[in-house]
Amino acid sequence: MSPYYGIRRLGPYLGVIQVIDVGDACAYSTNGHSWRIRQQTASGRFRWGVPHAAGTGNDPVRITNAPKLVEALERHPPVPFPIRDRYELWLLRQETRKPLALLSTRYRAEEMDAVRDPHWRAFPTTDSGFVSPTLLEREAVSSRQRHPSHRDELENMINMASRPLPAAQWFERRPDGSGIGLNGLRLVKNETGRMLSAEAFPELLVSEDWPDSNMCGLIDDYHNWCAGSLLAHQNLSVATRKRLERAACQRPTGLLAVYPLIPEILDKDAIDIALVSAKLMNAC
Known part of the structure; x- marks a missing residue:
């Protein structure tokens, strides 16, 4: 190994x-x-x-x-190394019992721990910088004087979709993207051992399937905010990688920090320009 x-x-x-x-x-x-x-x-x-x-x-x-x-x-080979954390813990959507948001991953089966806290968190507690253009547009036409932070609104939306009794399940992902259900929290009959197709799992961090355009926009904004780091993921679709590259170029300092770990670049010219911008910003 x-x-x-x-x-x-x-x-x-x-x-x-x-x-x-x-x-x-x-x-x-x-x-x-x-x-x-x-x-x-x-x-x-x-x-x-x-x-x-x-x-x-x-x-x-x-x-x-x-x-x-x-x-x-x-003697280590060039980075990035292959991503090996194929055991994934997913928060389940209450209505469908399908993966909603990724909570944790593990490399080895014996490292999977018992699920005690199924609450999904978007950012560390001290990080309140997330700004959603979708929410800004909605707030501009709202009569309310105060609004929840964009981070709180995102977390509330995801976690509410898993309630009133949130459930989470470990899956072993297969090379084709499918996953076999393992143990978890508040699972119901036949969920342990079930096989889900690759399409049942969100490609990124949380599901992008929502009934409301504002909800969909908020999830897009979150993934775009994390785009630099998400580009380090492997086996992304071409369409997703293109979209993340465009978003990452809008926040170039974050892109610069993770650039060595990105396995594939589609628009090298745009990325190079963003990296130069990031270096100039850091020099100021």
Whole structure:
């Protein structure tokens, strides 16, 4: 089994991380250049070691008591690594019992934990910067003096679609995109072991199937806001990747941070212009 793989960070979504796992030590990177080290102690517990280690260039990697990790870092293949977190935890839509929003992922079956909190979160608690053009347009014609934050409105919409008793289920995704249902929370008869087609799963983070145009617009705005990180996902459709590239170019600093992890670029000229803009913005 290869020690090199990528996983998606969720709960809330924080993009894709690269992993080098040699068993008793691991290295993690969000950009493919700098690595954070985690090593196993004599007691069997893991602790964070050297904050960052260069895995490229002429500087040798210096890590104490982890020769296998040093070798793996010095010889790692180009990023991005294949994404391997095929076990996915989905919040279920109450009406259809189909996947609604992605809550978590795991690389190995034994890492799947019991579902205790099925609440979906769009961003970390301290991140309140999300702005939805759809909601701005609606607010412009509203007589209300105060409106909920766009993050809160997004989270409320998703979580309300799973209530009154939210259910969540682990699925093992197959190479063709289909998934077999595993354990979860508040599952009903025959849901454990069920097989869902690839079309039953949202391609990105949350379902884009909603009865109202404002709802659909809000979900589009959320995915567009996360577009830079979402471009690091693999096996996206061409149409989705094109749309995400256009959105990512509107927020170039976010694109610059994840650019090394993007497996495929469709409009290289547009992306290059956005990257130059991001570098200029960072230099100011």
